[in-house]
Amino acid sequence: MYKLWASIKKDGRILLRDKVGLALMFLMPIILAIIIASVQNSTFELVNDKKVPLLVMSRDTGEAARELIASLEKGGMFTLKKLPAAATEADIKKKMEDKEALLAIVIPPQYTQDVLAKAERVSGEALKTIAIADSTAADSTKIKASPLTLYYHPVLQKSFRQGIDGALSSVLQIVQSKYIVRALYSSINNEPNIPQSLEQQILSNETPVNQQAVSRDNSLPVPNATQHNIPAWTLFAMFFIVISLGSSLVREKTSGSFLRLKTMPTSLSVSIMSKQITYIIITMLQAAVIFSIGRWLFPVIGLPALNIPADKGGLLLVTFLCGWCATSFAICIGTFANTQEQSNGVGAISIVLFAAIGGLLVPAFAMPASFQGVMRVSPLYWCLEAFYGLFLEGGRLGDISKNLVPVLIIIAVLQLATWLGMKRKGLA
Incomplete structure (x- = not known):
């Protein structure tokens, strides 16, 4: 020893x-x-806590464009920085190069028109299917919508950009669904406006999600x-x-x-x-x-x-x-x-x-x-x-x-x- x-x-x-x-x-x-x-x-904070700065330039003054911007704000994922409609692509790139934001979205001038046209087409096809409307109620021609433009900084990883794309797609779908519901209600009830409470019931998610930890001690760890x-x-x-x-x-x-x-x-x-x-x-x-x-x-x-x-x-x-x-x-x-x-x-x-x-x-x-x-x-x-x-x-x-x-x-x-x-x- x-x-x-x-x-x-x-x-x-x-x-x-x-x-x-x-x-x-x-x-x-x-x-x-x-x-x-x-x-x-x-x-981790960017994913879980912080909001992502997003430059928004809307060339559309219609109601659908305003609702899209409001939905982006309510989503809780983005901090919106609005740009004037007269801003150019060079202005957007300059602000992104200065790291004012890593993302920017441009709403085209025909956005509201495209949303309304699709809502009318979809509601017309739905009514035609259930024989409420006559055969001339719907035009089955597919409408080619003007695309939104999303600018992103090259430092953003692909997986993060895919998450951003998913969030934007959800917001766009919500706005489009609102107008489809309104068009259907107007056609069925011959009333121009749907009650706000009914619209919320139709569009809101009523299915709860119960989170269950897979940790050994049944705690719910945060990354x-x-x-x-x-x-x-x-x-x-x-x-x-x-x-x-x-x-x-x-x-x-x-x-x-x-x-x-x-x-x-x-x-x-x-x-x-x-x-x-x-x-x-x-x-x-x-x-x-x-x-x-x-x-x-x-x-x-x-x-x-x-x-x-x-x-x-x-x-x-x-x-x-x-x-x-x-x-x-x-x-x-x-x-x-x-x-x-x-x-x-x-x-x-x-x-x-x-x-x-x-x-x-x-x-x-x-x-x-x-x-x-x-x-x-x-x-x-x-x-x-x-x-x-x-x-x-x-x-x-x-x-x-x-x-x-x-x-x-x-x-x-x-x-x-x-x-x-x-x-x-x-x-x-």
């Missing part, structure tokens, strides 16, 4: 001298977590950049100990430390065990620091606070296993690398690749079908799924056991590979 403790103290002193390694292990993930969480939080990013970048920090631990292992191999150990009344296993204990403690400290920053610092800088899972014991075990997996990976890299350059290069590149295919850089659900099998090779995928099971789904240890089993298997494989590598090089 004394030999193990002495070896742990030795590894601790070596680690404290490695200022670059400490910066990579603590400062880099903290900076990444703050920057990326801030960027993604703006996206939160902090809950997504803190676990992800904590894992990234854990696995980046490969830079420090891998280099340390290579230095001891090239300096002959392992060979000298064979002449002393101790064993290599004590040295390897001490490194694992030392760096597992480091990974636990990394998690504690980054979780604390997410919990207490993020609200100070305007970001959502990190919600710590209810199952604290499960969180502790998952953090320990993820740290052990990261340490095993770093020792395996250091065992097979012949130089510090090899250890640093292969270690850093492999971690970035594992992060890319494991769901840290690109969400797992967004991966193409061909990558669904490949990403399961990444240890970061299983570690991240375990963390997300606690942080996002509100699960407990039993709920994420299916993700921890692959982590344990990966640890065993890495430990075996390390032992075989040491034996092949005559160090074991």
Whole structure:
């Protein structure tokens, strides 16, 4: 036990001298977590809370155009900035280039006329079908409506533009439906105006939507950049100990430390065990620091606070296993690398690749079908799924056991590979 403790103290002193390694292990993930969480939080707020600025230029003074603008305002998704009808396309582009708005819509002068014409045609066809009107009541010729023009800034992603298109289509459909209902009512009752209450009953949605959470604890989580990013970048920090631990292992191999150990009344296993204990403690400290920053610092800088899972014991075990997996990976890299350059290069590149295919850089659900099998090779995928099971789904240890089993298997494989590598090089 004394030999193990002495070896742990030795590894601790070596680690404290490695200022670059400490910066990579603590400062880099903290900076990444703050920057990326801030960027993604703006996206979440844009989708969930904020209204999208929309430039509106109406070349139509008719009632349908006014109702369209009113419906856009009532929809709650847009903040309208009206432009004079005399504004030109160049004026719109100039305002969008100045980032006054990322979207602009131009209502053509024939919009009201087209809406009324379609309402008359549809109501006439409906009445003809039920034999209320005579055969001359409807003209079946399809009316070619003048299109609205939607300008968008190139920075808007396609998925966001599709959401905007869906919202605009809904508003256009509502306005058109109003005029169809009015035309039908007028034809059937020979009255020019439909009662407002009746129109609302016809057009309003009476079907309720009950939202049911699929989280383990039956809470209704709101998309939160902090809950997504803190676990992800904590894992990234854990696995980046490969830079420090891998280099340390290579230095001891090239300096002959392992060979000298064979002449002393101790064993290599004590040295390897001490490194694992030392760096597992480091990974636990990394998690504690980054979780604390997410919990207490993020609200100070305007970001959502990190919600710590209810199952604290499960969180502790998952953090320990993820740290052990990261340490095993770093020792395996250091065992097979012949130089510090090899250890640093292969270690850093492999971690970035594992992060890319494991769901840290690109969400797992967004991966193409061909990558669904490949990403399961990444240890970061299983570690991240375990963390997300606690942080996002509100699960407990039993709920994420299916993700921890692959982590344990990966640890065993890495430990075996390390032992075989040491034996092949005559160090074991």
